[in-house]
Amino acid sequence: MTSWSGRDASTWNQAALDFVHSAPVLDAALQMEGGSPLPQSIQRRAHELGFTTARLPADRGGYGMAMVDYVALLERIGQGPGALRVFIHGQNTKWEMFERFGSTAQKRRYLPTFERGEWAASFALTEPFAGTGNDIATRATPTGSGWVLNGEKHLITHAASAQVLIVLAQHEDYGVSAFLVAPDTPGVSVTPMPELMGTRGIELAAVRFDDCAVETEALLGVAGQGLEIGLSFLDITRTALASSAVGLAQRALDLAAGHAATRVTSGKPIARRQAVQIKLADMEMTIRAGRALVSDAANAIDEGLSARHEASIAKRYTARMVTDVTDAAMQVLGGIGYTAQSPIERISRDARSFWFEEGTDDAQAFVIARTVIGSLASPST
Template sequence: MILNESLTMVRDAVRSFVSEQVAPHAARWDRESTFPAEALRGLAALGCYGVAVPERWGGAGLDYTALAVILEEIAAGDGATSTVVSVNNCPVCSILMAFADDAQKDRWLVPLARGEMLGAFCLTEPHVGSDASALTTTARRETGPDGRVEYVIDGVKQFITSGKHADVAIVMAVTDKAAGKRGISAFLVPTATPGYGVARLEDKVGQHASDTAQIRFENCRVPAANLLGEEGQGYRIALSGLEGGRIGIASQSVGMARAAFEAALRYAKEREAFGTPIFQHQAVQFRLADMATSIEAARQLILHAAALKDAGRPCLKEAAMAKLFASEMAERVCSDAIQVHGGYGYVSDFPVERIWRDVRVCQIYEGTSDIQKILIGRALANEG
C-alpha cells in the first residue's frame, strides 16, 4: 500500500514533532521513569488522541490506516509514549464510539479524543489475563436512600496502562455471576472516584515512561448512568476493541523496529573495522537487509488489516496476523541492531538496548503471540 498525499502530510507532521519533542528526551524519560506529559499534550494538539473518532465527537476524523501510520511514527521516537496514545485511541475511544450513548460521548469521548482527558482500560486481573470470561471484579447494583441507582465496584485490575495518570477508566466487572461471560458489564469510572486506588506501579523491563499500575476498587460507587451499553454486554464490549488495539500494537512494533534499524544502519556506516566501515562487510549488509525486509513486510500486513477495518470488513484474522508477525519481528530486529553495535549495543549510551527492552512487551499485551495463533487457527478452520 502506498500512502496518499493527505496521509503522507499527516505522517510528516507527526514525524517532525516526534523528532523534535519526543525522540531527544526518550532516554531521559526511560532513565527517570518520567511520564511525558508535555509531549503528550503536543501530540493531542495534533489530533493523535482520537485519530479515528469523527470530528463531531472531538476527534481527527481520520481512520485506522491513519492511526497505524501515526503510531508507527510516535513509537519510532519512544515506545512508551506510543503506548499511552495507542490505548487512548483503542480500546478506549473506539469502545466509546461503538457503545456509549450521546450523553456519555459528550461527557467522556469528546475530551478523550481532544486530549483534554486520558483514558485507561481495566480488563486484566492478577489471575485473569487471556481468559477474559473469568473475571472476579464485581459490580453490585444498589439503590441509595435518595433513590439514586448506583453500581458498587470491588476488585483488583492488573497491568493497567496509564492507571496512575488516567482521568477515566473503562472497567469490566461481573454483574451476574451465574451468567458467565454474559454476566460481565462495562462501566465508566472517573479515577477521582473514592474507592479507585493505585495499589502499586509495576517495575518493568522497559517502557518506563508509561505507567503500568495495579488498580484496587474498594466500594467504588458510580451512578447507573456510567454503565456502558447494557448489563451483560461487557464481554462483547471488551472484545470489540481488540482488533483496533492489535493493529495499534503492531504499528508500535514496526515503529520501534524501524528506530532500531535506522540506528544500526547509521552505526554500520560510521564504525570502522579492518580499515573500512563495517557496513562494507557482507555479513553486516545481509543482517541489515533482513531487518529492512522484515520491517516492510510487517508494515504492509498492518496497512492491509487497517484497510479492511476502515472498509467495515472483518479483520480479526488479519489484525492477529499483523500483531503476531510485527511484534515477533520487532524483537528480532532490535536484537540484530544490538548485534550490529557490538558491545556498544548493550550499554545505554546507544538507544538500541532501550528500544529492545521497550518492544518486548508487544508480544504480550492485547493478547500474547500464542493467543494470536489460536485466533488465526480458528479463522483458518472456518475457511474453505
C-alpha cells in the first residue's frame, strides 16, 4: 500500500473522517449557516493534517498523492461542510496551474503560498453576460508595457481573500489569455454577492475591471493560452467534485440508516419496514455506482490518459445521485429531517451545488454525447 509521510491510505481517510465530524468543524458549520466564512482556524487545521497539500509534490512540501488515493480522501472530506471541501480541493488544484504554466518568477512568488496552506489563488472565469468559452466578454488590450483589462466576472470564490486572481480575458487577435491580478490592483473592484442556498461559508464576489493595467509579467503562460489553462484541469476538478458528492451521499445514507434503526412505530423499528428498506437499498446501489465511476476517471488520470469523458460521466451521474439520495434520506427521517436542527436539512441544500460546480448537467451531457457520437462516426463522415 502506498504511504505518505508514514501514514497509509486508511490512516489518512480515517483522519479525514475524524476531522469533518470533530466538534470544531461541527461548530464551524453552524457558524457558516449563520453567515460566517470558513474559520481560519479550520483552514489551518486542515493544512496541519496535510489535507491542503495532499496532491502537492513532495519536492514542493506536499505528499504527492495519486488521484485514486486523493479521491478516496476527498470522499471523506465531502461528508463535512461544503465550504471545507471547496477550500481543500482548491488548494490541491490551483498550484498545478503555476507549476505547469507559470514563469520561474511566478512559481517562486506563488507556489510557497500553497505550501503554507494559504488561499493563494481564485479562478476568475464566470461572467454574468457570457459563457465560459471563446465568448468571454472581458477584454484584454495590449499596451507597450503590458495589458489593460476591462470587464466583469461574478460568482468568483474567495476573490477578496485570495492573493491573486487568475483572470481569463479576450483579445480579438490572440484569443483568450490568463492574467495574474491582485485583488487590490487599481481598477479592480470586488463586491460581495448574496450567500448561496447551500455550501454556506463560501465567499462569493463579483469582480469588475475598469481600465485595470497589469504588466507583461502578469500573463500566465503565453497569449492565447487561457482556455487551455482553464480546460486542462477539468478532468481533475470534475472527478474530485464527483468524489465529494459520493461522500455527501454516503453521509446522508448513514444518517438515514441510523434513524431507521432507532425510530420505532407500531412496536418495531422502521428499518424493518419494506418501504424503508427499498429506499436504503436504492441509496446504497447508486452510491456504489457513483464511487465506481469516480474510480474509473481517477485511474485514467493516474495513467496519464485523457479522462474528459469519464470525468463528465462521473460528475453528471453523481450530481443527480447525491440529490436523489439526500431527498430519499429526508423522506426516511420524516418531518424531523425537514427541521433546521437536522443535518439532513443542510446536506440537502449542499447537494444542490453539485449541479452547477465545474459545469452544468447539460454541459456534461454535451461532452459525453460528443465522445459517443465521435466513436460511432465512420471514417467517411
